[in-house]
Amino acid sequence: MNYMMMIFESDDAMESRNGGPNTEAYWASWGAYHSALTEAGVITGGNALQGKQTATTLRITDGKRQVQDGPYADSKEQLGGYMVFDCPDLDTALDWAAKCPAAEYGAVEVRPVHKSE
Amino acid sequence: MGKSQDQDVARAAEQAAQHSYSRLVAYLSSRTGDLAAAEDALADAFQRALQTWRRSGVPDNPEAWLLVVARNRLIDGGRKFTVQKNAEPTIRLIQEEAEMEKNQDQAFPDDRLKLLFVCAHPAIDVAIRTPLMLQTVLGVQADRIASAFLVSPPTMGQRLVRAKNKIRGAKISFEVPCRDQLKVRLQAVLETIYAAYGTGWNDLTGCASQGQDLTEEALWLARLVIDLLPDQPEARGLLALMLYCESRQAARRSTDNTYIPLSEQNISLWSEPMIIEAEQLLAAALRESGIGPFQLEASIQSAHCMRLATGRNNWCDIIQIYDRLAQLAPTAGVLIGRAAALGEGEGPQQGLTALQNIDLKSIRNYQPFWAVKADILAKSGQLREADQAYQKAIDLSEDKAICAYLQLKRQHAYGS
Numbered sequence: 001m002n003y004m005m006m007i008f009e010s011d012d013a014m015e016s017r018n019g020g021p022n023t024e025a026y027w028a029s030w031g032a033y034h035s036a037l038t039e040a041g042v043i044t045g046g047n048a049l050q051g052k053q054t055a056t057t058l059r060i061t062d063g064k065r066q067v068q069d070g071p072y073a074d075s076k077e078q079l080g081g082y083m084v085f086d087c088p089d090l091d092t093a094l095d096w097a098a099k100c101p102a103a104e105y106g107a108v109e110v111r112p113v114h115k116s117e
Numbered sequence: 118m119g120k121s122q123d124q125d126v127a128r129a130a131e132q133a134a135q136h137s138y139s140r141l142v143a144y145l146s147s148r149t150g151d152l153a154a155a156e157d158a159l160a161d162a163f164q165r166a167l168q169t170w171r172r173s174g175v176p177d178n179p180e181a182w183l184l185v186v187a188r189n190r191l192i193d194g195g196r197k198f199t200v201q202k203n204a205e206p207t208i209r210l211i212q213e214e215a216e217m218e219k220n221q222d223q224a225f226p227d228d229r230l231k232l233l234f235v236c237a238h239p240a241i242d243v244a245i246r247t248p249l250m251l252q253t254v255l256g257v258q259a260d261r262i263a264s265a266f267l268v269s270p271p272t273m274g275q276r277l278v279r280a281k282n283k284i285r286g287a288k289i290s291f292e293v294p295c296r297d298q299l300k301v302r303l304q305a306v307l308e309t310i311y312a313a314y315g316t317g318w319n320d321l322t323g324c325a326s327q328g329q330d331l332t333e334e335a336l337w338l339a340r341l342v343i344d345l346l347p348d349q350p351e352a353r354g355l356l357a358l359m360l361y362c363e364s365r366q367a368a369r370r371s372t373d374n375t376y377i378p379l380s381e382q383n384i385s386l387w388s389e390p391m392i393i394e395a396e397q398l399l400a401a402a403l404r405e406s407g408i409g410p411f412q413l414e415a416s417i418q419s420a421h422c423m424r425l426a427t428g429r430n431n432w433c434d435i436i437q438i439y440d441r442l443a444q445l446a447p448t449a450g451v452l453i454g455r456a457a458a459l460g461e462g463e464g465p466q467q468g469l470t471a472l473q474n475i476d477l478k479s480i481r482n483y484q485p486f487w488a489v490k491a492d493i494l495a496k497s498g499q500l501r502e503a504d505q506a507y508q509k510a511i512d513l514s515e516d517k518a519i520c521a522y523l524q525l526k527r528q529h530a531y532g533s
Contacts, residue, residue: 001288088288088290089288089289089290090240090287090288090289090290091289091290091292092290094240110287111287112286112287112288
C-alpha cells in the first residue's frame with residue numbers, strides 16, 4: 001500500500017536549507033534518511049518543495065479564477081516536501097515516519113494514497 | 118416445532134454470542150482488516166443460525182458453524198469486489214478455510230489481543246477508543262454506548278463508522294506490537310479499559326443500571342487482557358484497581374442516593390471477596406518487575422483498605438505512593454489526589470502548597486481541584502476562601518448528589 005508523507009517544517013528549518021550554521025546538519029540528516037529509505041526499497045517518489053513564499057493558491061469562483069499569493073493554509077509550519085512510501089501497513093509507514101528528520105523538529109502527516117477502483 | 122425448542126435455539130445462539138462473539142470478530146477482522154464487514158457478516162450468521170437451527174437443531178459446535186457461515190459471507194462479498202479491489206484478504210480467508218478443513222478438531226486461533234491493540238491504536242482518536250472496544254470486542258449495542266458517553270446514537274454511530282473506516286482505509290495492522298513497543302501500547306489498551314470503567318462509574322450517579330453494566334464490561338476486558346498477556350503486571354494492577362473501587366460500590370451512596378465520601382463510608386459494606394482478589398492481584402503484580410501507574414493507583418486503594426484492619430487511614434504510606442505516582446504520571450487527578458492526601462496527613466498548609474504548585478492550565482475548570490481546595494481551606498479556617506471554592510466546585514458538578522453533599526459541607530464549614 002502506498003502512503004504519502006507530508007512533511008511540515010518551521011520557517012527556521014526551511015531557512016536552514018539555504019546556508020547558515022545548521023545547513024550542513026540539515027542536509028546530512030535528510031541524506032541519511034533518504035539512503036535508508038532507498039536501501040530498504042520503501043520510497044517510490046517525492047520531492048522537497050520551495051518555501052511558502054513561492055506558493056500560489058487558485059480556486060474558481062463563479063467561473064472566474066481567483067488567484068492568491070501564498071499557501072492554501074497559512075500555519076506556523078508549512079508543507080516543506082512530500083514522499084510516497086510503499087509499506088505493508090500503517091504501522092510500518094509510521095515506523096518510517098518516526099525516523100524522518102522533520103518528525104523531531106516539525107511534523108509528518110501520513111496518509112494512504114487513494115486507490116482508483 | 119414447539120415453543121420450548123425455539124427457546125433452546127435462541128438460548129444456544131445467545132450463549133454462542135456471549136462466549137465467542139469477540140473471538141469471531143477478532144478472527145475475521147484480523148484477516149481482512151475490515152471490522153465493519155466482519156461485524157456485518159457475523160450479525161448475518163447469527164440471524165441465519167436462528168432460522169437454520171430451528172429447522173435442523175443446534176449443531177455440536179455452534180461457534181464453528183457461525184464462523185463458517187460468516188466467513189463464507191465475507192468471501193462472497195470479497196469476490197464481488199475482486200475484479201476492482203485488492204483481493205488479498207479474500208484469498209487469505211479462502212486459504213485458511215482450506216487449512217481448517219484439514220484440521221477440523223482444532224479450535225480457531227484467538228486473535229482478540231490483536232483486536233484490543235487495534236482499538237487502542239495511537240492512530241485512533243482517544244475519545245473513540247473505548248466505544249470502539251466495547252462495540253467490537255464485547256458486541257455492546259451502539260445506542261447503549263451512546264447513552265453512556267452522553268451523545269446521541271446517530272453521532273456515536275458516525276464516530277464508530279469513521280474509526281472503522283480509518284482502520285480499513287489506512288490499513289492499521291492487526292498485530293501484537295513488538296517487544297520494545299508492547300509496554301507503551303499496552304498502557305493505551307489498559308487506559309481504554311479504565312475509561313470504560315470510569316464512564317460506568319460516573320454514569321452510576323444518574324441512571325444506575327446502565328453505568329453498572331459498563332463497569333462489568335471493563336472488568337471483563339481487564340480479565341481478558343490478563344488471560345492473553347499473563348506476564349504484564351500493569352494489567353493485573355488495573356484489574357486490582359477496578360476491583361478495589363468496585364468493592365466499595367454499596368457504600369458510596371446511601372439508600373436515598375446521598376453521596377458518601379470514602380472517609381465516611383461504612384466499611385462493613387465494602388465487599389471483602391473483591392478486596393481479597395484485588396490484594397492477590399496487586400501482590401502478584403508487585404512481585405514482577407515493571408511498576409506502573411495502575412499498580413501505584415491500586416496500591417493507594419490498598420492502603421485505603423487498611424482501614425478495614427486498623428480502623429484508620431495510613432496517610433504516610435498513601436503520600437509516599439502518590440509521590441512516586443506524581444513522578445511517573447503527573448495527571449491532574451493524581452496531583453490533586455496527592456494534595457488531598459498531604460492535606461490530611463501533613464496538614465492543610467502542605468495540602469494548599471501542593472495544590473498551588475500544580476502547573477496545569479486545565480485545572481481551573483476541574484471540579485476535583487475546587488472540591489479538594491475548599492476542604493483544605495475550611496480545615497485551615499480560611500472560611501471566606503473556602504466558601505468561594507465550594508461555590509466553584511458546586512458550579513462545576515454535574516451530579517446532584519455531589520452538589521448536595523458539597524452544599525452541606527459548605528454550611529458545616531460556616532457553622533464551626
